[in-house]
Amino acid sequence: MAAGLEPQQAKTIMQFLDDIEMERLYLHDQATREGWLGTPRYRQEIMTLVEREEELRLELGDADYDRYLYGTGQPNRVIIQSVIEGSPAQEAGIQSQDIAYSYDGNRLYNIRDLITATTEGIANESVLLEVIRDGNIYEFYLPRGPLGVRVTGESHKP
Incomplete structure (x- = not known):
């Protein structure tokens, strides 16, 4: 695989995530039909699926997870498209086209x-x-909460 993962490892990961996605679709369908979509029960069921995805991410580690996302054409970078005037992000110095690399x-x-x-x-x-920004990592401290940015996901080679 071009992303640097072994083909079998990539296939196993894709199957695992596809299974979770199907579970999510069936859950949504069931909750809609039975009238509990948007309820605490539904949110808890979704969180269980999210936690399973997170376990995979932790098991793989950042580097392999990043390669997996790139190799499968999924977004692996969060790009700041624009910064809202007067927002915490603007006050901190965040700029359009910055890549949000890590938070906390x-x-x-x-x-x-x-x-x-x-x-x-x-x-x-x-x-x-x-x-x-321009290939360099910059650190900014902001208050936890809305940053005041518009973002998009893109796929970049790790």
Whole structure:
């Protein structure tokens, strides 16, 4: 595999994630039919699936997970498209086209990672956001919560 993973490892990972995705689809279908979509029960069931995905990510490690995402054409970078005027991101110095690399010490691979990271923990506590700009890593401290950025996911070679 061009991403640097062994073909069998990549196939196993893809099958695992495909199985989780099918479980998510069946769960959504069942919850819709039975009238419990959007309830605490539904959210708990979804969180169980998310936790299984996270376990795989931890098992692989950052480097292999990054290669896997790239090799399968999935977004593995969070790109800042624009920064909202007066936002915490603007005040900190975040710029359009920065790559959001990590938040509070956790690598960011997709938009969901960023949303999850900004909503966990204590609101307004100072948190480190690392961004890649022109090939260099820059560190910014912002209050935990909405950054005030518009983002997109892209696939970049690790």
